[in-house]
Amino acid sequence: MESVTIKDVAKYAQVSIATVSRVLNNNYPVSKETREKVLNAMKDLNFKPNSIARSLKNNITHLIGVVVPDISNPFFMDVIKGIDYVVNKEDYSLILSNTDENFEKELNVLKRLSQKRVDAIILSSSNIDNDYVDELIKENIPIVLVDRKIKNTKADVVVSDxxxxxxxxxxxxxxxxxxxxxxxxxxxxxxxxxxxxxxxxxxxxxxxxxxxxxxxxxxxxxxxxxxxxxxxxxxxxxxxxxxxxxxxxxxxxxxxxxxxxxxxxxxxxxxxxxxxxxxxxxxxxxxxxxxxNALLIGEKAGEIILEKLKNKDVTSKEIVFVSDLIINDSVKKIK
Structure with missing residues (x-):
């Protein structure tokens, strides 16, 4: 069975292909009546938009790469939850990558994310001398560093003290x-x-x-x-x-x-x-x-990345969270 095209939707709704495109991309005004006609046609024909093609055309993928050194660590799991909680509200999805504290693997992951044309990257780097981050920034990819800093970088930073x-x-x-x-x-x-x-x-x-x-x-x-x-x-x-x-x-x-x-x-x-x-x-x-507070660190990283996506010229910042000392039963007092 052949897939339904935008041309089929336009013919069914008795509108132009340009009108269907405007409804899909929501980039030009369309009357309420016409919009409903197009949306009903899509539903009746079970039309599924080609999100990849639209992403290439608009240069927006709604994908954010998140790169961490150890995805099994509960700290990083909570950071990821915090990021996802914030960016999901703006219809962004995460691509998660684990580097195993291996810098060579990290560089390969970052290169692949760039090739996949992610809109932004949130990174916890395994090397303080990662020069490749500024190359990505020059490619107009917003970067937020989480938990770990990199020397002499222009990226935003969210860390603990x-x-x-x-x-x-x-x-x-x-x-x-x-x-x-x-x-x-x-x-x-x-x-x-x-x-x-x-x-x-x-x-x-x-x-x-x-x-x-x-x-x-x-x-x-x-x-x-x-x-x-x-x-x-x-x-x-x-x-x-x-x-x-x-x-x-x-x-x-x-x-x-x-x-x-x-x-x-x-x-x-x-x-x-x-x-x-x-x-x-x-x-x-x-x-x-x-x-x-890993969840809060992740949420703040998500907020900053969304801010950078809306305005890539905004000045980079460093956010430092003060952590709490939790006293339990594992220390013996020596007199």
């Missing part, structure tokens, strides 16, 4: 009497990893506490690597009194390693994390953490 949050969390451990504190860092090639490490180091320095090299671990924001690093720490002998996991995924890896070694939290070792872990309500003890 990573430095301040890490400082607050470390300060809390110190005030609870801890001096031998281990940090499990994230990827130091991205702004979140660097800023959280800097916040930790500054708090330790402000309290005149030396950081032992053997207590600086690299978890690269993944639970597997954090698990391996924690097992190595346990096996080497000297143990800290507290561990600071620089994200929720790594905190899960640390918890597993401690459990397998029969180490109790907080009886044997205290544990804190930047961002809440999954199923926090089901786990004992609940972890003391810095809790980001």
């Amino acid at each position: 990573n430095y301040g949050g890490a400082y607050t969390l470390t300060k809390y451990l110190i005030e609870m009497g801890h001096k031998n504190i281990c940090i499990v860092n994230g990827n130091l090639n991205v702004s979140t990893g660097r800023e959280r490490f800097e916040g930790f180091k500054t708090a330790m320095r402000d309290y005149n506490i030396n950081i032992k090299n053997e207590f600086i671990l690299n978890g690269y924001f993944g639970w597997e690597k954090a698990y391996e690093e924690t097992k190595r720490l346990i096996n080497q002998g000297e143990m800290p009194t507290a561990i600071f996991a620089a994200n929720n995924q790594m905190a899960e890896g640390v918890m597993l390693a401690l459990k397998e070694s029969n180490l109790d939290i907080p009886g044997d070792i205290s544990l804190v994390t930047f961002e809440e872990i999954r199923n926090q309500k089901l786990i004992r003890p609940k972890l003391t953490c810095i809790k980001q």
Whole structure:
């Protein structure tokens, strides 16, 4: 069966092809009576507009690319929900891409999104030196960076106060009497990893506490690597009194390693994390953490991208959200 064309609709409704096109694109005034006649013809003929062809003609696809490093992380899932909640109201759909913290994969994803002619991109980059972002901006593709910054870019940015949050969390451990504190860092090639490490180091320095090299671990924001690093720490002998996991995924890896070694939290070792872990309500003890408002971060990114789509000349901005310190039962007070 042949598909119904715009020509068939025009003939059925007894109007011109141009009139049907105006109803479809809503770009020129059409009388109410004529519009209803065309819409009824489309319904009777089961006409399905060729959205791809119309997108190419209008240079608008109503698609927004969202690129994140770990789509399984609840934080990024909530960011995506926030974005979708906002842009869906304006009839935009999301194309989701996961990069696995792999910068080469990220560049390939960005190139494919550009080829698909998405209207805009929201990106959480796996590298602080991503020069390709400004190339996309030169191609007139609006970009909003979410959670992670890129050096010397003209893109808009929506992030948490990573430095301040890490400082607050470390300060809390110190005030609870801890001096031998281990940090499990994230990827130091991205702004979140660097800023959280800097916040930790500054708090330790402000309290005149030396950081032992053997207590600086690299978890690269993944639970597997954090698990391996924690097992190595346990096996080497000297143990800290507290561990600071620089994200929720790594905190899960640390918890597993401690459990397998029969180490109790907080009886044997205290544990804190930047961002809440999954199923926090089901786990004992609940972890003391810095809790980001991922949904609000996503909503703000969505609002900015819509603003950029309406006016691409609007000045770029950086929005920084202050996160909350949530005190639970995972830190032992040392007298």
